[in-house]
Amino acid sequence: MAQNPAQRRYIRRMVLLSAAYIAAVMLASWLIPDDAAATPLTVTIALVPALATSGFIWAMASYVAELNDEYVRMLEIRKMLVATGLTLALTSGWGILELFTNVPRVQLFYVFPFWCLGLAVGSLVNKVTIGDGGPCP
Numbered sequence: 001m002a003q004n005p006a007q008r009r010y011i012r013r014m015v016l017l018s019a020a021y022i023a024a025v026m027l028a029s030w031l032i033p034d035d036a037a038a039t040p041l042t043v044t045i046a047l048v049p050a051l052a053t054s055g056f057i058w059a060m061a062s063y064v065a066e067l068n069d070e071y072v073r074m075l076e077i078r079k080m081l082v083a084t085g086l087t088l089a090l091t092s093g094w095g096i097l098e099l100f101t102n103v104p105r106v107q108l109f110y111v112f113p114f115w116c117l118g119l120a121v122g123s124l125v126n127k128v129t130i131g132d133g134g135p136c137p
Contacts, residue, residue: 006066007135013059021052053112075126075134082125083118087111 028045036042060080067073091111097103126134 003135004068006063006068009066010059010063013062014056017052017055017059020055021049024049024052056112072134075132078126079119079122079134082122083115086118086121087115090114 028049031045032042064073064076064080067076091114094103094106098105123134126132
């Protein structure tokens, strides 16, 4: 269970945003047929889940800003830096492969989930390098 107010707010925000994201994806999947043309309506409906994704990013940034403990804040920022570095390295490398070879194309949708997985790698990096993976909000 979260121990400080910043963690409690973070969990509450992420639970609400997760529910909104799932509902928005389900609704878009139901309303937009496969291979639909990119009309203003379909684009608008398809972008609704992106609002929740933007909310996830806001919730994480707010969590870091609201942390009173500088050490925990540093651990969180290190996790985000590792995730960002891994994501930039992977997407840049794969993009170059796509440019010059016939490797399968990867949809941009997967960048944010990969970045989130990078947070777990960042936690492991923290654990290995400084002996503390940080709290699990």
